[in-house]
Amino acid sequence: MDCRKYRTLISRELDGEAGESERAGIARHVESCAPCAAFRESVRRAASIHGGMPWRAASPTLVASICAAALESREARAARGWLRFALPAAAAAVFVLGFWVGSLMHERYGGESASSLASGAAGLELEYLDEYPPGSFGDILAASYEGGLE
Amino acid sequence: MLDDAVLMERTAAGDGEAFRALVERHGTAAQTFFLRLVRNVEDAEDLTQELFIALYRSAGRYRPDAPFTAYLYRIASNLAASHMRRRSARPAQSLDELAEAGFESATGRHEDQPEKAFEGREMRRRYESALARLPSDWRIALELRVGRELSYAEIAAAMGKSVSAVESILVRARERVAAEMGEGGRRE
Numbered sequence: 001m002d003c004r005k006y007r008t009l010i011s012r013e014l015d016g017e018a019g020e021s022e023r024a025g026i027a028r029h030v031e032s033c034a035p036c037a038a039f040r041e042s043v044r045r046a047a048s049i050h051g052g053m054p055w056r057a058a059s060p061t062l063v064a065s066i067c068a069a070a071l072e073s074r075e076a077r078a079a080r081g082w083l084r085f086a087l088p089a090a091a092a093a094v095f096v097l098g099f100w101v102g103s104l105m106h107e108r109y110g111g112e113s114a115s116s117l118a119s120g121a122a123g124l125e126l127e128y129l130d131e132y133p134p135g136s137f138g139d140i141l142a143a144s145y146e147g148g149l150e
Numbered sequence: 151m152l153d154d155a156v157l158m159e160r161t162a163a164g165d166g167e168a169f170r171a172l173v174e175r176h177g178t179a180a181q182t183f184f185l186r187l188v189r190n191v192e193d194a195e196d197l198t199q200e201l202f203i204a205l206y207r208s209a210g211r212y213r214p215d216a217p218f219t220a221y222l223y224r225i226a227s228n229l230a231a232s233h234m235r236r237r238s239a240r241p242a243q244s245l246d247e248l249a250e251a252g253f254e255s256a257t258g259r260h261e262d263q264p265e266k267a268f269e270g271r272e273m274r275r276r277y278e279s280a281l282a283r284l285p286s287d288w289r290i291a292l293e294l295r296v297g298r299e300l301s302y303a304e305i306a307a308a309m310g311k312s313v314s315a316v317e318s319i320l321v322r323a324r325e326r327v328a329a330e331m332g333e334g335g336r337r338e
Contacts, residue, residue, distance in 0.1 A: 011320050015295055015302070017317075043324045053274075056181050056191070066173050066177070066203070067170050070169060
Protein backbone atom coordinates (compact mmCIF):
# COMPACT_ATOMS: atom_id res chain seq x y z
CA MET A 1 0.00 0.00 0.00
CA ASP A 2 1.20 3.52 -0.79
CA CYS A 3 1.00 5.02 2.70
CA ARG A 4 3.18 8.00 1.72
CA LYS A 5 0.54 9.08 -0.77
CA TYR A 6 -2.29 8.55 1.72
CA ARG A 7 -0.55 10.51 4.48
CA THR A 8 -0.33 13.44 2.09
CA LEU A 9 -4.01 13.00 1.27
CA ILE A 10 -4.92 12.77 4.98
CA SER A 11 -3.11 16.05 5.59
CA ARG A 12 -4.95 17.63 2.63
CA GLU A 13 -8.25 16.23 3.93
CA LEU A 14 -7.68 17.80 7.34
CA ASP A 15 -6.99 21.15 5.67
CA GLY A 16 -10.11 20.96 3.54
CA GLU A 17 -8.02 20.76 0.36
CA ALA A 18 -8.94 17.17 -0.64
CA GLY A 19 -11.54 16.48 -3.31
CA GLU A 20 -14.45 14.07 -2.96
CA SER A 21 -12.72 11.17 -4.70
CA GLU A 22 -9.59 11.71 -2.57
CA ARG A 23 -11.68 11.60 0.61
CA ALA A 24 -13.36 8.37 -0.54
CA GLY A 25 -9.91 6.89 -1.28
CA ILE A 26 -8.69 7.80 2.22
CA ALA A 27 -11.78 6.21 3.81
CA ARG A 28 -11.16 2.96 1.90
CA HIS A 29 -7.43 2.99 2.73
CA VAL A 30 -7.75 3.55 6.49
CA GLU A 31 -10.21 0.64 6.78
CA SER A 32 -7.38 -1.72 5.96
CA CYS A 33 -4.35 0.26 7.21
CA ALA A 34 -4.13 0.66 10.98
CA PRO A 35 -1.02 2.95 10.98
CA CYS A 36 -2.67 5.40 8.56
CA ALA A 37 -5.91 5.25 10.55
CA ALA A 38 -3.86 6.09 13.69
CA PHE A 39 -2.08 8.90 11.80
CA ARG A 40 -5.42 10.33 10.69
CA GLU A 41 -6.68 10.26 14.27
CA SER A 42 -3.45 11.83 15.54
CA VAL A 43 -3.43 14.75 13.09
CA ARG A 44 -7.07 15.47 13.92
CA ARG A 45 -6.28 15.52 17.64
CA ALA A 46 -3.20 17.69 17.06
CA ALA A 47 -5.27 20.16 15.04
CA SER A 48 -7.78 20.32 17.85
CA ILE A 49 -5.03 20.99 20.43
CA HIS A 50 -3.49 23.58 18.12
CA GLY A 51 -6.83 25.31 17.67
CA GLY A 52 -7.16 25.50 21.45
CA MET A 53 -3.78 27.13 21.97
CA PRO A 54 -3.81 30.50 23.72
CA TRP A 55 -4.62 33.63 21.79
CA ARG A 56 -4.51 37.23 22.78
CA ALA A 57 -6.58 40.19 21.69
CA ALA A 58 -4.61 43.26 20.62
CA SER A 59 -5.25 45.72 23.44
CA PRO A 60 -6.36 49.30 22.70
CA THR A 61 -3.03 50.39 24.22
CA LEU A 62 -1.09 48.27 21.72
CA VAL A 63 -3.21 49.56 18.81
CA ALA A 64 -2.64 53.16 19.93
CA SER A 65 1.08 52.60 20.38
CA ILE A 66 1.38 51.02 16.90
CA CYS A 67 -0.49 53.95 15.30
CA ALA A 68 1.67 56.51 17.14
CA ALA A 69 4.88 54.71 16.15
CA ALA A 70 3.76 54.53 12.51
CA LEU A 71 3.00 58.26 12.46
CA GLU A 72 6.38 58.98 14.05
CA SER A 73 8.13 56.84 11.45
CA ARG A 74 6.31 58.75 8.67
CA GLU A 75 7.46 62.09 10.09
CA ALA A 76 11.02 60.82 10.47
CA ARG A 77 10.98 59.57 6.89
CA ALA A 78 9.63 62.89 5.64
CA ALA A 79 12.44 64.69 7.45
CA ARG A 80 15.00 62.27 6.02
CA GLY A 81 13.51 62.77 2.55
CA TRP A 82 13.90 66.56 2.88
CA LEU A 83 17.51 66.16 4.01
CA ARG A 84 18.24 63.86 1.10
CA PHE A 85 17.63 66.75 -1.30
CA ALA A 86 18.74 69.59 0.97
CA LEU A 87 22.26 68.32 1.68
CA PRO A 88 23.39 67.87 -1.95
CA ALA A 89 21.73 71.20 -2.84
CA ALA A 90 23.63 72.95 -0.04
CA ALA A 91 26.91 71.32 -1.15
CA ALA A 92 26.30 72.42 -4.74
CA ALA A 93 25.51 75.97 -3.60
CA VAL A 94 28.76 76.15 -1.59
CA PHE A 95 30.72 74.90 -4.61
CA VAL A 96 29.14 77.44 -7.00
CA LEU A 97 29.67 80.27 -4.49
CA GLY A 98 33.31 79.24 -3.99
CA PHE A 99 33.87 79.14 -7.74
CA TRP A 100 32.27 82.56 -8.17
CA VAL A 101 34.34 84.12 -5.36
CA GLY A 102 37.47 82.50 -6.82
CA SER A 103 36.75 83.99 -10.26
CA LEU A 104 36.27 87.44 -8.74
CA MET A 105 39.55 87.17 -6.84
CA HIS A 106 41.36 86.03 -9.96
CA GLU A 107 39.92 88.92 -11.94
CA ARG A 108 40.96 91.45 -9.35
CA TYR A 109 44.29 90.11 -8.08
CA GLY A 110 45.15 87.25 -10.42
CA GLY A 111 47.84 88.92 -12.78
CA GLU A 112 49.68 90.66 -9.95
CA SER A 113 50.03 87.60 -7.83
CA ALA A 114 51.19 85.51 -10.80
CA SER A 115 54.04 87.87 -11.68
CA SER A 116 55.16 88.22 -8.06
CA LEU A 117 55.26 84.47 -7.78
CA ALA A 118 57.40 84.25 -10.93
CA SER A 119 59.87 86.85 -9.71
CA GLY A 120 60.07 85.19 -6.33
CA ALA A 121 60.90 81.89 -7.97
CA ALA A 122 63.55 83.52 -10.13
CA GLY A 123 65.08 85.09 -7.03
CA LEU A 124 65.22 81.74 -5.36
CA GLU A 125 66.87 80.18 -8.38
CA LEU A 126 69.57 82.89 -8.45
CA GLU A 127 70.15 82.62 -4.74
CA TYR A 128 70.50 78.91 -5.10
CA LEU A 129 72.96 79.22 -8.02
CA ASP A 130 74.99 81.86 -6.24
CA GLU A 131 75.77 79.48 -3.44
CA TYR A 132 78.21 77.31 -5.49
CA PRO A 133 81.90 78.00 -4.88
CA PRO A 134 83.78 79.25 -7.97
CA GLY A 135 85.18 76.46 -10.14
CA SER A 136 82.95 73.74 -8.59
CA PHE A 137 80.75 71.45 -10.66
CA GLY A 138 77.71 73.43 -9.48
CA ASP A 139 79.28 76.64 -10.60
CA ILE A 140 79.96 75.23 -14.07
CA LEU A 141 76.37 74.00 -14.29
CA ALA A 142 75.12 77.40 -13.12
CA ALA A 143 77.15 79.11 -15.79
CA SER A 144 75.73 76.79 -18.44
CA TYR A 145 72.22 77.48 -17.15
CA GLU A 146 72.70 81.21 -17.33
CA GLY A 147 74.49 81.56 -20.65
CA GLY A 148 75.73 78.24 -21.93
CA LEU A 149 79.26 76.88 -21.84
CA GLU A 150 81.75 78.63 -24.01
CA MET B 151 -16.88 47.41 5.99
CA LEU B 152 -14.06 48.53 3.74
CA ASP B 153 -11.93 45.96 1.99
CA ASP B 154 -8.32 45.48 3.22
CA ALA B 155 -6.99 46.51 -0.19
CA VAL B 156 -8.90 49.80 -0.02
CA LEU B 157 -7.62 50.42 3.50
CA MET B 158 -4.06 49.77 2.28
CA GLU B 159 -4.54 52.20 -0.58
CA ARG B 160 -5.76 54.86 1.85
CA THR B 161 -2.93 54.08 4.26
CA ALA B 162 -0.45 54.64 1.42
CA ALA B 163 -2.08 58.03 0.85
CA GLY B 164 -1.45 58.91 4.51
CA ASP B 165 -4.89 58.14 5.98
CA GLY B 166 -4.17 57.32 9.64
CA GLU B 167 -7.73 56.12 10.31
CA ALA B 168 -7.49 53.53 7.52
CA PHE B 169 -4.27 52.25 9.05
CA ARG B 170 -5.87 52.08 12.50
CA ALA B 171 -8.74 50.04 10.99
CA LEU B 172 -6.21 47.56 9.59
CA VAL B 173 -4.46 47.26 12.96
CA GLU B 174 -7.78 46.73 14.75
CA ARG B 175 -8.90 44.14 12.20
CA HIS B 176 -5.71 42.07 12.05
CA GLY B 177 -3.91 42.94 15.29
CA THR B 178 -5.32 40.09 17.37
CA ALA B 179 -4.61 37.42 14.73
CA ALA B 180 -1.10 38.76 14.18
CA GLN B 181 -0.30 38.94 17.88
CA THR B 182 -1.63 35.41 18.41
CA PHE B 183 0.48 34.19 15.47
CA PHE B 184 3.60 35.59 17.11
CA LEU B 185 2.62 34.51 20.63
CA ARG B 186 2.23 30.89 19.56
CA LEU B 187 5.55 30.88 17.75
CA VAL B 188 7.76 32.82 20.16
CA ARG B 189 5.92 31.96 23.40
CA ASN B 190 6.64 35.24 25.09
CA VAL B 191 4.11 38.01 25.56
CA GLU B 192 6.53 40.96 25.34
CA ASP B 193 8.25 39.53 22.26
CA ALA B 194 4.87 38.92 20.62
CA GLU B 195 3.83 42.53 21.28
CA ASP B 196 7.14 43.88 19.94
CA LEU B 197 6.86 41.76 16.81
CA THR B 198 3.25 42.85 16.26
CA GLN B 199 4.35 46.47 16.44
CA GLU B 200 7.26 45.81 14.04
CA LEU B 201 4.90 44.04 11.65
CA PHE B 202 2.41 46.91 11.41
CA ILE B 203 5.11 49.54 11.08
CA ALA B 204 6.65 47.54 8.24
CA LEU B 205 3.17 47.25 6.72
CA TYR B 206 2.66 51.00 7.04
CA ARG B 207 5.98 51.76 5.38
CA SER B 208 5.37 49.35 2.53
CA ALA B 209 1.72 50.31 1.94
CA GLY B 210 2.66 52.10 -1.27
CA ARG B 211 4.21 48.93 -2.69
CA TYR B 212 1.17 46.73 -2.00
CA ARG B 213 -0.67 45.57 -5.13
CA PRO B 214 -4.33 44.63 -4.57
CA ASP B 215 -4.07 41.64 -6.95
CA ALA B 216 -2.26 39.74 -4.14
CA PRO B 217 -4.40 38.61 -1.18
CA PHE B 218 -3.87 40.96 1.77
CA THR B 219 -3.49 38.15 4.33
CA ALA B 220 -0.69 36.59 2.27
CA TYR B 221 1.02 40.00 2.12
CA LEU B 222 0.61 40.57 5.86
CA TYR B 223 1.80 37.10 6.82
CA ARG B 224 4.74 37.27 4.44
CA ILE B 225 6.11 40.12 6.54
CA ALA B 226 5.01 38.37 9.76
CA SER B 227 6.64 35.06 8.77
CA ASN B 228 9.94 36.78 7.97
CA LEU B 229 9.87 38.61 11.31
CA ALA B 230 9.02 35.42 13.22
CA ALA B 231 11.68 33.37 11.41
CA SER B 232 14.37 35.94 12.07
CA HIS B 233 13.29 36.22 15.73
CA MET B 234 13.41 32.44 16.16
CA ARG B 235 16.87 32.33 14.55
CA ARG B 236 18.40 34.91 16.85
CA ARG B 237 16.61 33.64 20.00
CA SER B 238 15.21 36.15 22.41
CA ALA B 239 16.82 37.09 25.69
CA ARG B 240 13.37 36.70 27.22
CA PRO B 241 12.40 33.18 28.31
CA ALA B 242 9.78 31.23 26.35
CA GLN B 243 6.56 30.59 28.29
CA SER B 244 4.75 27.27 28.14
CA LEU B 245 1.17 27.05 26.91
CA ASP B 246 0.10 26.28 30.48
CA GLU B 247 1.88 29.39 31.76
CA LEU B 248 0.18 31.46 29.10
CA ALA B 249 -3.18 29.87 29.90
CA GLU B 250 -2.63 30.53 33.61
CA ALA B 251 -1.69 34.12 32.82
CA GLY B 252 -5.26 34.49 31.61
CA PHE B 253 -4.95 34.13 27.87
CA GLU B 254 -7.99 32.98 26.06
CA SER B 255 -8.17 29.38 24.95
CA ALA B 256 -10.58 28.17 22.29
CA THR B 257 -11.17 24.75 23.90
CA GLY B 258 -11.81 25.83 27.48
CA ARG B 259 -10.00 24.50 30.53
CA HIS B 260 -12.37 21.76 31.83
CA GLU B 261 -12.26 23.18 35.36
CA ASP B 262 -15.36 21.17 36.31
CA GLN B 263 -13.78 17.88 35.10
CA PRO B 264 -10.32 17.50 36.70
CA GLU B 265 -9.48 14.24 34.87
CA LYS B 266 -10.24 15.74 31.51
CA ALA B 267 -8.35 18.87 32.47
CA PHE B 268 -5.30 16.78 33.41
CA GLU B 269 -5.50 14.74 30.21
CA GLY B 270 -5.86 17.91 28.19
CA ARG B 271 -2.87 19.50 29.91
CA GLU B 272 -0.76 16.40 29.35
CA MET B 273 -1.65 16.23 25.65
CA ARG B 274 -0.97 19.94 25.26
CA ARG B 275 2.41 19.55 26.91
CA ARG B 276 3.37 16.70 24.59
CA TYR B 277 2.15 18.62 21.56
CA GLU B 278 4.01 21.73 22.65
CA SER B 279 7.25 19.81 23.14
CA ALA B 280 6.85 18.11 19.73
CA LEU B 281 6.22 21.50 18.09
CA ALA B 282 9.27 23.04 19.75
CA ARG B 283 11.50 20.47 18.07
CA LEU B 284 10.27 21.28 14.56
CA PRO B 285 12.28 23.51 12.20
CA SER B 286 11.00 27.09 12.36
CA ASP B 287 9.53 27.17 8.85
CA TRP B 288 7.53 24.00 9.57
CA ARG B 289 6.12 25.63 12.70
CA ILE B 290 5.29 28.77 10.76
CA ALA B 291 3.51 26.71 8.06
CA LEU B 292 1.51 24.82 10.70
CA GLU B 293 0.50 28.02 12.48
CA LEU B 294 -0.51 29.67 9.21
CA ARG B 295 -2.62 26.66 8.26
CA VAL B 296 -4.12 25.47 11.55
CA GLY B 297 -4.01 28.67 13.57
CA ARG B 298 -4.67 31.33 10.91
CA GLU B 299 -6.57 29.02 8.52
CA LEU B 300 -4.82 30.29 5.42
CA SER B 301 -5.21 28.26 2.22
CA TYR B 302 -2.23 26.40 0.76
CA ALA B 303 -1.96 29.09 -1.95
CA GLU B 304 -1.93 31.88 0.65
CA ILE B 305 0.68 30.05 2.75
CA ALA B 306 2.79 29.53 -0.37
CA ALA B 307 2.60 33.26 -1.13
CA ALA B 308 3.34 34.17 2.49
CA MET B 309 6.33 31.86 2.75
CA GLY B 310 7.67 32.41 -0.76
CA LYS B 311 7.36 28.69 -1.58
CA SER B 312 5.40 26.62 -4.08
CA VAL B 313 2.04 25.08 -3.11
CA SER B 314 3.53 21.58 -3.39
CA ALA B 315 6.41 22.58 -1.08
CA VAL B 316 3.89 23.85 1.50
CA GLU B 317 1.89 20.63 1.21
CA SER B 318 5.04 18.60 1.72
CA ILE B 319 6.11 20.69 4.76
CA LEU B 320 2.72 20.21 6.38
CA VAL B 321 2.74 16.42 5.91
CA ARG B 322 6.29 16.10 7.24
CA ALA B 323 5.52 18.37 10.21
CA ARG B 324 2.43 16.34 11.07
CA GLU B 325 4.26 13.02 10.74
CA ARG B 326 7.06 14.31 12.97
CA VAL B 327 4.59 15.58 15.58
CA ALA B 328 2.64 12.30 15.54
CA ALA B 329 5.88 10.35 15.96
CA GLU B 330 7.07 12.62 18.79
CA MET B 331 3.75 12.21 20.54
CA GLY B 332 4.01 8.43 20.13
CA GLU B 333 1.02 8.33 17.83
CA GLY B 334 0.37 7.77 14.17
CA GLY B 335 1.84 4.29 13.81
CA ARG B 336 4.48 3.12 11.37
CA ARG B 337 4.02 3.45 7.66
CA GLU B 338 3.56 0.22 5.73
